[in-house]
Each structure stands twice: as C-alpha cells, then as structure tokens.
Amino acid sequence: MAKLNVNGQVVEVQAEDDTPLLWALREQLGLTGTKYGCGIAQCGACTVHVDGVAARACAMPVSAFDETQRIVTIEGLSPDASHPIQQAWLALDVPQCGFCQPGMIMAAAALLAATPRPTEAQIREEVTNICRCGTFNRVIAGIQRAAGPATAG
Amino acid sequence: MNAISRPGNPSRRHLLASASAALGAFTLGFRIPLPGEAAAQTGAPASAPAAAPTSAEVNAWVVVKPDDTIVIRIARSEMGQGTLTGLAQLVAEELECDWAKVTTEYPTPGQNLARGRVWGNMSTGGSRGIRESQDYVRKGGAAARMMLVQAAANAWSVPAGECRAAASIVTHMPSGRTTTFGRVAEAAGRLPVPTDVPLKNPADWKVAGQPVLRLDTAAKLNGSQVYGMDLQLPGMLNAAIHACPVFGGKVRSVDSAAAEAMPGVKRVLRVGDNAVAVVADTWWRAKTALDAVNITWDEGEHAAASSAGFAEVLRSALDAPQAAVGNRAGDAAAAIAAAPRKVEAVYSYPHQNHACMEVMNATAVWTPERCEVWTPTQNGEAAHAVAAEASGLPPARCEVHKFHLGGGFGRRAAVHDWVRQAVEIAKQMPGTPVKLVWTREEDMLQGRFHPITMCRMTAGLGAQGNLAGLHMRLAGQSIIAGMFPQNIRDGRDPLVFQGLNASSNEADIGYTIPNLLIDHAMRNPHVPPGFWRGVNLNQNTIYLECFLDELAHAAGKDPLEFRRALMANHPKHLAVLNAVAERAGWGTPAAPVDGQPVFRGLSQTHGFGSYVAACAEVSVSEAGVLKIHRIVAATDPGHAVNPQQIAAQVEGSFVYGLSAALYGECTVKDGRIEQTNFDSYQVLRMDEMPKVETIVLPTGGFWGGVGEPTIAVAAPAVLNAIFAATGKRVRDLPLKNTSLRRT
Numbered sequence: 001m002a003k004l005n006v007n008g009q010v011v012e013v014q015a016e017d018d019t020p021l022l023w024a025l026r027e028q029l030g031l032t033g034t035k036y037g038c039g040i041a042q043c044g045a046c047t048v049h050v051d052g053v054a055a056r057a058c059a060m061p062v063s064a065f066d067e068t069q070r071i072v073t074i075e076g077l078s079p080d081a082s083h084p085i086q087q088a089w090l091a092l093d094v095p096q097c098g099f100c101q102p103g104m105i106m107a108a109a110a111l112l113a114a115t116p117r118p119t120e121a122q123i124r125e126e127v128t129n130i131c132r133c134g135t136f137n138r139v140i141a142g143i144q145r146a147a148g149p150a151t152a153g
Numbered sequence: 154m155n156a157i158s159r160p161g162n163p164s165r166r167h168l169l170a171s172a173s174a175a176l177g178a179f180t181l182g183f184r185i186p187l188p189g190e191a192a193a194q195t196g197a198p199a200s201a202p203a204a205a206p207t208s209a210e211v212n213a214w215v216v217v218k219p220d221d222t223i224v225i226r227i228a229r230s231e232m233g234q235g236t237l238t239g240l241a242q243l244v245a246e247e248l249e250c251d252w253a254k255v256t257t258e259y260p261t262p263g264q265n266l267a268r269g270r271v272w273g274n275m276s277t278g279g280s281r282g283i284r285e286s287q288d289y290v291r292k293g294g295a296a297a298r299m300m301l302v303q304a305a306a307n308a309w310s311v312p313a314g315e316c317r318a319a320a321s322i323v324t325h326m327p328s329g330r331t332t333t334f335g336r337v338a339e340a341a342g343r344l345p346v347p348t349d350v351p352l353k354n355p356a357d358w359k360v361a362g363q364p365v366l367r368l369d370t371a372a373k374l375n376g377s378q379v380y381g382m383d384l385q386l387p388g389m390l391n392a393a394i395h396a397c398p399v400f401g402g403k404v405r406s407v408d409s410a411a412a413e414a415m416p417g418v419k420r421v422l423r424v425g426d427n428a429v430a431v432v433a434d435t436w437w438r439a440k441t442a443l444d445a446v447n448i449t450w451d452e453g454e455h456a457a458a459s460s461a462g463f464a465e466v467l468r469s470a471l472d473a474p475q476a477a478v479g480n481r482a483g484d485a486a487a488a489i490a491a492a493p494r495k496v497e498a499v500y501s502y503p504h505q506n507h508a509c510m511e512v513m514n515a516t517a518v519w520t521p522e523r524c525e526v527w528t529p530t531q532n533g534e535a536a537h538a539v540a541a542e543a544s545g546l547p548p549a550r551c552e553v554h555k556f557h558l559g560g561g562f563g564r565r566a567a568v569h570d571w572v573r574q575a576v577e578i579a580k581q582m583p584g585t586p587v588k589l590v591w592t593r594e595e596d597m598l599q600g601r602f603h604p605i606t607m608c609r610m611t612a613g614l615g616a617q618g619n620l621a622g623l624h625m626r627l628a629g630q631s632i633i634a635g636m637f638p639q640n641i642r643d644g645r646d647p648l649v650f651q652g653l654n655a656s657s658n659e660a661d662i663g664y665t666i667p668n669l670l671i672d673h674a675m676r677n678p679h680v681p682p683g684f685w686r687g688v689n690l691n692q693n694t695i696y697l698e699c700f701l702d703e704l705a706h707a708a709g710k711d712p713l714e715f716r717r718a719l720m721a722n723h724p725k726h727l728a729v730l731n732a733v734a735e736r737a738g739w740g741t742p743a744a745p746v747d748g749q750p751v752f753r754g755l756s757q758t759h760g761f762g763s764y765v766a767a768c769a770e771v772s773v774s775e776a777g778v779l780k781i782h783r784i785v786a787a788t789d790p791g792h793a794v795n796p797q798q799i800a801a802q803v804e805g806s807f808v809y810g811l812s813a814a815l816y817g818e819c820t821v822k823d824g825r826i827e828q829t830n831f832d833s834y835q836v837l838r839m840d841e842m843p844k845v846e847t848i849v850l851p852t853g854g855f856w857g858g859v860g861e862p863t864i865a866v867a868a869p870a871v872l873n874a875i876f877a878a879t880g881k882r883v884r885d886l887p888l889k890n891t892s893l894r895r896t
Contacts, residue, residue, distance in 0.1 A: 015435075015437075016416065016438075016441075019437055020437070023435065023436065023437035026383075027391075027435040027436060027437060028435075030385065031376070032376070032379070032383035032385075033375065033376015033377065034376070035380075035382075035510070035511070035559075036382065036512070036590075036593075037510050037511075037512075037593065037831075038593045038830050038831050039592065039593055039830075040593075040830055040831070040832060042830060042831035042832055043510070043831050045510060073376065074375060074376035075375065075376045075377075077375070078375075081371065081374050081375045086374045086375065089370070089374050090366075090370055090371065090374060093366050093367050093370060093797065093798075093801065094370075095233075095367075095370055095373040095374070096233030096234070096235070096801060096805060097232050097233030097510065097511075097557065097558060097559050097560050097561075098233065098369070098370075098372075098373030098378055098557070098559070099380060099510040099511045099559030099560060100510045100559075101373050101374065102376050105374065123839070124839050124840040124842070125840060127839050128838055128839070128840075129838075129839075130510070130831060130836055130838060131510070131808070132508060132509060132510050132560050132562070132808070132809065132812075132836065133233040133510075133560065133805045133808070133809075134804055134805025134806065134807065134808025134809055135801075135804075135805065136804075136808060136837075136838075136839045136842040137804050137842060137844065137845060138801070138804070139839065140839065140842075
C-alpha cells in the first residue's frame with residue numbers, strides 16, 4: 001500500500017511496492033490519460049509532473065513516493081483544458097492519433113514552467129518524447145505559441 | 154444508390170440502439186457501458202448506440218438530433234491521419250449543415266453486417282479512407298439534404314424545388330419561411346431515399362477543401378480520449394501474453410506454479426499453440442506473473458534463421474533466371490549491353506516494425522451465445538471476421554467496437570492476431586471480460602514487418618549521357634505471399650511494383666525509359682511481412698530515385714535536368730518535382746548553417762494515387778554528423794479535402810520515413826527479432842526533426858491518398874543530399890550502419 005498525492009488529493013493505493021507509478025495511476029486510480037508506451041522510460045507517453053518537474057511514471061515504483069510529493073497527471077493539468085499548452089494545441093491541431101499527446105503536453109508544460117521563454121533549440125533538447133505520427137513541428141510551434149510571441153524567432 | 158439505406162423505417166436507429174443494449178445485457182447479466190457511452194461524456198466519437206432514441210436517422214450516414222446536432226457516421230477508422238474530419242467535411246458539404254454542430258460516430262461492423270454493408274468497406278489502409286469512399290459518402294450527405302428539404306416542403310405543402318438548405322436551415326425561398334434540420338429530420342427519415350443524387354462541383358465547396366480544424370482534438374488534450382487499452386468494463390480482468398519469439402514455433406511445456414501463487418493471478422492459459430497468457434486482476438500483476446512463468450518452446454524449423462542468412466538468399470536471387478515481370482519496354486538487356494557505359498549498384502532495405510505508440514490490445518467477452526470485442530483496428534470488418542472465427546460463433550452473434558487508434562501504420566489493418574488471442578483467452582473464461590494488452594517487447598517481437606528486399610540496378614548510358622536502358626531486379630519478400638497467398642498467381646505479386654508500374658493510376662513510374670525491365674524474384678524468409686505505412690513504394694522509390702541520382706552524376710548531369718529529360722510524358726510527376734526544386738532554390742547554393750555547407754537532394758514518386766516530391770537540405774560534418782535542416786515537399790492528391798491535414802500528414806511522413814531511413818532495422822538472430830524496445834529500436838525525435846515546408850498542389854480530376862506516399866520520398870531525398878555533401882553513396886538502410894566520417 002502506498003499513499004500518493006495525485007492532482008491535489010491524497011489517496012491510498014493497494015499495490016505491491018514495486019508497482020510502477022504509471023500502473024497505479026491507470027489501474028488503481030483509473031487515471032488512464034497517462035499512457036503506457038515502452039515501460040523503460042524511453043518514449044515519454046507516461047510523463048507526469050512530480051513537484052512540477054516532468055517525470056516518467058513507468059520507471060518509478062510507488063514505494064518511491066509519499067504524500068508530500070505532488071503528482072499531477074494530464075487530468076489534473078488544468079480543470080478545463082485551459083492551460084496555455086492545451087489551448088495552443090487546440091489552435092494548431094497538434095495531435096494526430098493523440099496517444100503520445102498527454103505525455104507530450106505534460107513535458108511541454110513542465111518545460112514552460114521551468115523556462116517560460118524557451119528557444120527552439122531548448123525545446124528540441126528538452127522534449128524527448130516519441131511521437132510516431134510525427135507531430136514534432138506542430139509541438140514546437142505549440143510551445144512557442146503558448147510561451148508568447150517573444151520567442152517566436 | 155446502393156450505399157444508402159433503404160427507405161422507410163424510422164425506428165431502425167432505435168432498434169439498433171436496443172439491440173446493442175440487449176447484447177450488453179445478455180453477455181454479463183447487466184448492462185455493459187459501451188465505450189461509446191463512456192466516450193460520449195468526454196467528447197470522443199461514440200459507438201452508434203450512444204445517441205438518444207429521439208435522434209432521427211435520416212439515412213445511414215446522417216443522424217439529426219432535436220437540438221440540431223448533426224451526427225455523421227464514419228465507417229473508416231481514425232488513427233491520426235485525419236480521415237474522420239475529412240469524411241465528415243465531405244458529407245457536411247453536400248448536407249448543407251452547420252459545421253459547428255457536427256459530431257461523428259463509428260457504426261459497428263456487426264451493424265454493417267446486419268444492414269447489408271450499408272456503410273461499405275470499413276478497411277482503412279492504403280491511404281484509401283477518403284479517396285475510395287468520397288463518392289458514396291458525398292451522395293449520402295446529398296441524399297440526406299434532399300430528404301430534409303423534401304420533408305420541410307411537405308410540411309409547408311410547397312414544391313421542394315422552392316426550398317433551399319444552408320447551415321442546417323431549410324428556407325422556402327418565395328415566402329421566407331424557415332425550419333431547422335432537427336425539426337424535420339424524423340419526417341425526412343420516413344421518406345424514400347432519392348436515387349438521382351447530383352453532387353456539387355468541387356469548385357463550389359465551402360467546407361470540404363477548407364483547412365478546418367479536426368473534430369477529434371479536444372479529448373486528446375486532457376486525457377479523456379478512451380483508447381482501446383484504456384477500456385474498463387465491470388468485472389473485467391487483465392491479461393499479458395508471451396508468444397513464441399521464433400515465428401512458427403510452439404509452446405512445448407509450461408511451468409506456472411510460481412506465477413499462479415502470485416497476487417491477483419486468476420489463470421495461466423495456453424493461447425493457441427504458440428502462446429501463454431496470465432490473467433490477473435490488474436495488468437501489471439498479470440505482466441509480473443508472466444515474467445515468472447517458465448515456458449519451454451519448441452522453436453521449430455526456423456530456430457537458426459538469421460538476417461545474414463536472409464541476405465545471402467536475397468543476394469543470390471539478384472541473379473536468378475526466373476523473375477516476375479512488372480514493367481517492360483524495349484529490350485533492356487540488349488540496350489545495356491550495347492551502351493558505351495554501364496553503371497551498376499546493389500541496394501537493400503531491412504525488416505522494420507511499425508512501433509505504434511499504442512501496443513496491440515483487445516478486450517473480449519465470450520459466452521456460448523455471443524462474443525463481443527473492443528479493439529483499435531484499421532478494419533473493423535476484418536476484426537469481426539477474426540472474432541467470429543475464433544469464437545466458434547456465427548458472425549451475427551459477434552460484435553466489434555472500434556476506438557480511435559493509438560497509431561496504425563498498417564499493423565492493425567490486415568491480420569488481427571491480437572484479436573484472435575483475446576477471444577481465445579475470453580473463451581476459456583466464459584462470461585468474464587478480459588483485456589489483453591501486449592508489452593512493448595511483445596509488440597516488437599510479434600510484429601508484421603516491413604518486407605526485406607534487395608535490388609540490383611543496372612543501366613546503360615548512351616554517348617550523350619542519356620539513359621539507354623535500365624534493368625531493376627528486385628529480390629525479396631512479398632507481403633501478399635505472407636498474408637494472402639491465395640492471391641499470388643504464377644509467383645507474381647503485383648504489389649511489389651508499387652511506384653514502378655507502366656500505367657495503373659495508382660503508383661506509376663514517372664520516367665519514360667526506352668529500354669526497361671523491372672522484375673521481381675520472390676524470396677520469403679520466415680519473418681511475417683506486413684503492410685507498413687508506404688508499403689513497397691518505400692524501398693522502390695529509394696532504389697529508383699537514388700540510382701537515377703547516381704546515373705546523373707555518372708553522366709555529369711544535374712540530377713534535376715537528368716530526370717526532366719525522362720519526364721516529358723509524365724507532367725504530374727514533373728509538376729511536383731518542379732515545385733519542390735523551385736521552392737527549395739535548386740540550382741542556387743544553399744546558405745551554410747552553423748558554418749557547415751548545406752547540400753540538396755531530390756526525389757519524386759507516384760503512389761496511393763498521389764504525386765509527391767521532396768527536396769532535402771542536409772549538412773554532414775567532417776566527423777560524419779548528419780543534420781537534416783529543411784525539407785520541401787509537394788503533393789498533388791487531385792482533390793484536397795483538408796489542406797492543413799494534408800500538411801500534417803506530409804510532416805508526419807518525414808518523421809516516419811526518416812525514422813526508417815536513419816534507424817529502422819529489425820534484425821534476426823536465432824530465428825527471432827533482436828530489437829525489443831525503443832532503446833534498441835531508435836526512432837526520430839524532436840532534436841533531429843527538420844523543418845518541413847509543404848506545398849499542396851491539387852490539380853483536380855482525381856482522388857489520391859495522402860497518408861502514405863510522402864514516406865517514400867523522405868529517404869531518397871536525404872540520401873541524395875548526403876551524396877552531394879560527402880560523395881558517399883549509402884545503399885543499405887538504415888543509415889546508422891554507415892559512417893559518414895570523412896577524416
């Protein structure tokens with residue numbers, strides 16, 4: 001059993017200690033927006049925020065957490081999909097199949113939280129999530145749009 | 154018009170909803186919340202039963218709710234390619250409805266079967282989603298509009314010819330009276346379906362042809378989009394599976410004692426003759442227990458097979474006397490023999506995995522009376538057929554519920570091996586829904602792989618450096634032989650000549666070569682092949698476009714001019730090539746980037762009915778570091794239904810195509826695939842993504858696909874630019890196996 005602080009609520013999950021956070025979120029808490037893509041922290045489909053920092057939930061056991069660490073999933077990023085990243089994604093039609101996009105959005109939101117005006121080079125460096133449909137250029141444009149016009153160059 | 158439902162039954166839709174509700178109740182003794190219903194709360198497209206019974210089905214394609222919400226039925230599958238929005242645009246264009254009130258839903262394969270395939274083919278592959286259904290979906294929209302207008306006219310006792318529909322409102326022009334689609338929809342649904350349904354001239358389109366935003370984005374932004382692997386059903390258990398990693402092998406014995414004692418484990422099951430599954434309360438527990446099952450395999454006759462062995466077989470086929478002819482003109486052998494200069498090169502293309510972001514998965518529930526499956530599929534009808542076969546039940550007692558796919562790329566198009574497994578598991582646990590989700594490792598090992606091929610290009614150059622003769626000998630794997638062997642005639646698979654045909658209107662060579670022979674010596678390794686986004690156009694375009702570049706250099710000619718000299722009879726091919734050359738600035742030097750000189754490469758092809766071309770700009774450092782800076786791409790799809798989604802497909806095609814060119818390789822050792830996850834099977838990421846400038850050039854008069862053709866021009870444009878930068882010809886893919894270092 002583990003106590004997790006997820007999207008502002010402290011919850012107990014019934015799971016073995018070595019259960020990855022990803023599967024506790026999906027199967028114990030029903031938060032299926034966080035996706036399984038690889039299980040080895042390669043693809044980023046499972047990206048969540050832990051104390052505001054992007055983290056890959058497939059590679060972290062629930063035993064590594066207690067109720068003081070604030071976990072935010074895609075469902076908790078904003079109450080009404082109003083985060084600037086979500087708004088930019090909507091305006092630019094960023095998603096294709098969409099499966100990687102919760103992780104992509106969480107990675108992008110964490111980047112903006114740490115670096116409000118990232119350069120294009122920083123975006124390319126920091127967001128390492130895999131998208132097989134190939135949304136990368138719209139992801140870059142979306143992050144730039146969410147950050148505001150000053151970074152567009 | 155046979156694609157439109159027969160007239161007269163206003164309650165058909167209601168019956169549909171009732172039937173599905175009963176089906177859910179039947180299997181479990183209580184109502185299964187169908188995924189469509191769950192999705193309806195989240196903005197995702199619903200399965201057909203979700204709509205309220207008061208909604209009126211005007212015809213098979215159009216349902217109008219009393220609040221004027223327009224529900225457009227989409228028979229093809231949405232996997233990111235935008236077909237859902239494009240098809241809805243085509244229906245809405247003819248329907249004259251308010252685009253802001255359009256939603257969509259998937260009819261199920263079971264409903265399609267029950268209604269005499271009123272929605273036509275559900276297969277979503279070969280870039281066919283729009284081009285092969287555009288005619289009947291537009292007629293569906295137009296027929297619905299005519300019925301709505303007629304219903305309004307009847308209510309007013311005026312001639313229908315005096316009424317007009319626009320933005321979901323019917324207006325009686327002489328009097329100015331109006332009504333809404335919602336008010337007349339039920340009456341419209343009782344009218345006979347018109348048989349003479351004229352369509353608009355595309356020049357008059359207002360919704361189709363426009364870069365409207367996708368209809369399926371909102372739920373993809375907040376985690377509410379339910380994919381197949383997200384499905385939750387009451388009482389559902391979860392399964393993980395491991396099949397014999399050597400294709401053709403079987404399970405010899407299973408020691409499951411340790412696994413069965415692990416928490417949450419319900420059953421350890423044999424699945425078919427080649428797989429073992431663990432069923433548990435959660436998937437993580439099932440997967441953990443599966444790791445503890447000790448399986449002994451009978452690896453069968455291919456246990457020693459290797460990629461090196463395949464290469465030997467293919468190489469020897471380059472000289473095989475017997476080969477199926479795909480395209481022939483003049484006498485290539487004689488022309489090459491007589492030419493003052495002969496040029497020859499051998500190319501190869503490896504096995505590759507689709508690596509969809511969402512791994513294979515399906516949920517199934519089976520009783521002796523019924524079988525239901527929920528799965529992401531590119532072909533609901535094929536999934537339904539497999540479910541029926543595996544269940545041992547008649548098709549009418551089976552149903553498949555579709556989801557938006559987390560990637561398809563062909564993996565989910567033809568065979569439905571994971572559906573068969575899910576049903577075989579469910580069949581061993583009657584009445585219990587079981588969700589089978591593959592691990593990424595299983596997904597990598599049990600793929601349906603891009604076919605492996607080699608090609609020997611042999612050309613004769615004339616005295617003026619003209620191409621006098623060309624022999625293109627393809628050797629290797631046939632997808633059709635692997636998947637539909639009954640369709641192979643006399644050892645010939647016509648699909649292997651994609652992009653090389655003389656005239657098919659589908660995938661034709663863009664050059665007139667006076668003496669030409671293109672033939673294929675089929676050799677099929679035991680690795681199962683699959684349709685892989687772009688299919689055979691991928692390697693064929695590399696072989697032809699890179700070798701033409703070689704010939705141009707051998708002849709001392711500019712690669713663009715060398716091509717143009719062969720393209721006089723191929724104006725559409727030439728137009729896209731010219732478009733990229735002009736936009737990229739071919740013939741003028743590219744500006745250096747970060748002190749590195751930048752070089753260009755070209756390619757063009759015709760596939761899936763569309764004409765495409767690309768110009769790549771790359772730099773290669775002395776140490777061999779490749780950077781792809783910019784791609785200019787052009788597409789002529791005939792009619793362009795949504796230009797911004799075509800641009801999205803073109804951009805995405807470079808990610809998929811360049812992933813393949815740079816990294817994509819599944820090698821075989823001891824009969825099994827060696828790459829097991831994204832650490833050993835690298836793909837392109839954002840740091841390597843070039844800028845892509847897309848030129849959409851719809852010349853009208855035909856309908857081409859856009860999801861796949863551009864994949865094929867990605868690799869050759871880059872490889873030709875690499876040659877320009879380094880003087881190195883890379884003829885074996887992927888590029889990661891070749892050093893570009895010059896010092």
